[in-house]
Amino acid sequence: MRTLCASTLIGEFFVIGFAGLVAMKDPDLTQATVWTVSGVAMFLSLVLCGVVTRPGGVAVGWAFQVALFAAGFVVPTMFFLGVVFGALWWASVHYGRKIDEAKARFAARAADAAEPAGPAGAGA
Template identity: 30%
Template structure:
């Protein structure tokens, strides 16, 4: 029980893994990309305005929220599924197949490199691991 005179202890922030940090950056970049894709889909009239903005907005929201969920194992699976959704936007705009492929390559690179760095970091902090 604390009284008004006692200071509350500072809250300790959770340490994010390198994988989580890198993949969340990729998801934010993809959300920015989807903002411009949404405007392009609207401008080219590839979809009705409401469908373009609601669908684009939901995808942007999903990308941002997933960036926060990467700490959980199923959050990574959601991130992989969103990569497939990003690739599927090529059905609306053909150049998105190429752009999405580039972003998926960045996602895979960050996933592999992040895991590698996390393993190395764990071996430095735990001397029993070799």
């Protein structure tokens, strides 16, 4: 799950940076405001890459997706991109968990196959 979620978050890192460039064209926003908000959001996307597998990490990721969607009030294209990345986040979490479960089953089978059938030296 970590790899899929981190990939989505890295994609969001770049999208947030590009959205910051678009938001700079808004005459009501100062460059300092745009880059403070964009910089914090970009930093959070990187931090989330590391904590996504910890308790509450996925929930914080969902909150981040909502914030990305809400950025559409400043840069309207972000409504569309927020939906796209929300769907990618769902897929990353959903299929990532399935992959993790399959890996655990495979590891358990491999561990069972590696165990000796009986006590060493039995029957001699």
